[in-house]
Amino acid sequence: MLQVQLQNTSPMRLNAAFDCANGELLALVGPSGSGKTSVLRAIAGLLKTPNLQGRVTVGAGPHDVWMDSTQGIARPPQQRRVGLVFQHYALFPHLTALENIALATDKTWAKSQFDELFARMGLAGLQHRRPAQLSGGQQQRVALARALARQPQVLLLDEPFSAVDAPTRQTLYRELAGLRQSVSIPMVLVTHDLNEARRLADRVVILDAGESLQVGPPDKVFASPRNARVAELVGIQNHFQGQFFSHQPTDPPGRGQLVWLGRNGTPGFTLSVTDKGRIDNAAEVSWVVAGELLDISADAPNLPVAANTLTCTLQEVLALGEISLCTLVPRTLPDQCLTLNLSSAMLRQQGLGPGKPLQLHIPSQAVHIMPLRT
Structure with missing residues (x-):
């Protein structure tokens, strides 16, 4: 289980707390500037600010404490088994799909493991194409495959569907649903699309100015907002x-x-x-x-x-x-x-x-x- 407690004063205010169970998809929802991506970066160890306080854990083992400001623990990104998928894919344009994914693996991976991953992600036969030779949906699948190749303890998705067209988005939704049945890890999705959050997430976190205002199942939050600001943010x-x-x-x-x-x-x-x-x-x-x-x-x-x-x-x-x-x-x-x-x-x-x-x-x-x- 991923457990997150974050506080920060500057340059970005944060006061967020939530957890995400294995196999659960949690959506961070809020307007631009609400702190969604900052929370994701803090989980991944990419938020560089001296004022960040709190605790991020992914289990009970000593190596599962990624951050604990009271104990002086702040593991660097390479020591956190995080799969991170960005909005604009972040693929190296001069590398093939296979080479992009291989960057996230150790050198012990066999060809059969890559073939299995490509087939599982609907990318069979595309191993040697560069990003410019792939469609938007195919590039996003490569980015997701690269994230999974790290064998992550947590999968972080930063608006992964916003750069693709509507038909491709629907296909990727179905593929994500199938992926959840085979990969039982916490998944945290950043989205500004309320309908997307309602469709995909088991629970949502409503963020505003870095503060988590309400956490709960989408239908519960949308039907029973905690206060007037939450009602405004969810578009009632x-x-x-x-x-x-x-x-x-x-x-x-x-x-x-x-x-x-x-x-x-x-x-x-x-x-x-x-x-x-x-x-x-x-x-x-x-x-x-x-x-x-x-x-x-x-x-x-x-x-x-x-x-x-x-x-x-x-x-x-x-x-x-x-x-x-x-x-x-x-x-x-x-x-x-x-x-x-x-x-x-x-x-x-x-x-x-x-x-x-x-x-x-x-x-x-x-x-x-x-x-x-x-």
Whole structure:
């Protein structure tokens, strides 16, 4: 297991902590300048700064402690069994694919071992081609094969798919999935692509300004961000401000009240929500809502309004085939809007179009409340 604890003050601030089990793929996600590559370089022993503190281990043996600032341990890169794959391959242009890979091996490798590796990576017959004679996908496979030839304890992937076209990227995704079944080592992937992280990773680390804000399974992090900044970084569209009032005597057990606030702090609609006992009474909060759990129906003014149901105006409909991107504006909060992907067929069946009123039901389980910052 890879275990990482890093602190640094300058020139790049770091305050990151996470682990990655054997066979697990962990994605480091964050905007440019968030410290993703710096963390990778620190694991590999390539981050040269006198202020770096912390601990990096890959097991329980004495040689598995790669860094421990309290004991004065900082093993150089050549003493860390790391396989590192870069965004732009980092292949030597004057060497063949075979010669590039051979640089990562010791001199005891037999021809059969190279042949087996080339076949395994889908590179059979390409041993004697130089990088300029290979496609982008083939160059990336050579870079990955070179990383694996080191027989690494950890595989580090620094945006390895961003330089290839979409079809090649899909192929490489499948090959990485197959590789994980045969190589049981920790894999750490740096990516700025949220969809890529959700598709490939068992867990994600959300990084911002060098700090790990949240670690967990992608679906958990994206559905239940720890705070407002995480919600912003993972691109949640339906993200609002509110004031939370914990369980009152008139509320059902485990329920509280969330007052939806407008841009100027003006109170609007009140929602009944789940109270997990983690947020102080009357605290100002951020909250997000899972669009796929919302219920939409044509406005029926003569029917009694159910709990957590409010009248909205369908402000905009952008048809995208079977799905339409819709913007809804609550009547009681005209400076707020929700963005939802709705069935185009459902909109037609209910006669809903731009300017039409509708009823929006927000189930309590669709709402996730979080502090403004933790």
